[in-house]
Amino acid sequence: MSLLIRGGRIITATDDHVADVYCAGETITRIEPDIDPKTLPQKDLEIVDATGKYVFPGFIDPHVHIHLPFMGTHAADDYESASRAALAGGTTTVIEMICPGPADEPWDAFEVWKSKADGISAMDYTFHMSVVRFDESARQQFRRIVDAGVASFKVFLAYKGALDLSDEDLFAAMKLARELGVIVTAHCENAEAIDAMQKSLLAEGKTGPEWHGPSRPPVVEASGVHHICSFAALLGTHVYTVHTSCDDAVREALAARYRGVDVWIEAVAPHLVLDESYAERGNFLGAKYVMSPPLREKRNQDVLWNGLRSRAISTIGTDHAPFRFEDQKQMGRDAFTKIPNGISSIQERVDLVHTHGVMVGRMDLNTMVDACSTQAARIFGMYPRKGTVQVGSDADLVVYDPAYRGKFSLDGSHSRVDYNAYEGWDRIGRPVVVTVRGKIQARDGQFVGTLGRGQFIAREATH
Ligand code: URP
Ligand code: ZN
């Protein structure tokens, strides 16, 4: 298996130049102008003409949920549908959150989550390990999980009684993370405040999806960011705020960074392009847009885009969490607190960033690559194997046509969710060839690859 991608404009986080890329087997082995195909071994040589196209490193989504038992149901995708969707949209590696319940054993959860991907996934994958309980037995299991290559933890300050941690356990988990050199990714919203506000809104008869946002305003998220950063300051643990949605939360993280805390900030696609008015749509349609943290006032989008452009915000993920409108979102007809939280975006992320970021001048192509690929690889211990186009890196490549014009739509979506949050929106650009370690897995939005080709990427603790 060998692949020659000819004449494309290679874009990394720092460089932009025209050259050919040759991949022998699973690895990039040559990047040079005008490689003559006649000089290459001819057996199984595939040639892709990338003239007029970009050649990006495979995009990495640092925040997805695929197997997710949550709020009385399960997220709608599995590794078959999620990897078809991811690859059609240019994402070649995902980091999935392992989210067990407090009664589950962490090592068992790791094995369950891994078994859902092994032999099925068409994209490469790795995990963040959620800490939802901490005791001596859990501590030993977390050590083993880190040794097995899962070099990042996840903690939830939200979801009272389901996933949230007591401060005592949070402190202990962060202390262990510091000792092991793993980064702690954190959902930063204060669970107690949300619980109290949800109860009083419901008591006032405010039950519709439009009340989800008011039950967890920006200050709740800012308080969560402040909290995790305070523990990080005490312990020296490196932290990463997931799905950071608003001005107040970004400011808290930056203020902590200026105090010396090692904190990285993630934005996710829905918060960059959707605002609170979507969750306020009538006839319960707002339920499609219920996620946490909630969609915010539109002005927050500029803060997120500017944070990305200045690289103060490091990554763009999706927080892909797909729940069908037809039945799953309906579970919250009588109370917004029962609407499964989440939006599907795994297929749309890269094109949304190209359309709403690059094409309108909010960021350049290098920053798009940095935020959608390179930083995730660096922060989570996969660089330079992933996250760049260089000799020796995995041949995960996206040949991207910036001249394509189309629409985002459920028609053409590979996720099993029954609506597209971006339905009918203009779409500028699309991946035309997507490779995973040298093999073409998607073309023109269609999955053409092999299920089971994806590999678990074991990561070293680098923090
Ligand atoms: O609404 C969301 N974000 N659902 C998935 C779970 C989480 O908090 O990331
Ligand atoms: Zn979350």
Ligand code: ZN
């Ligand atoms: Zn999430």
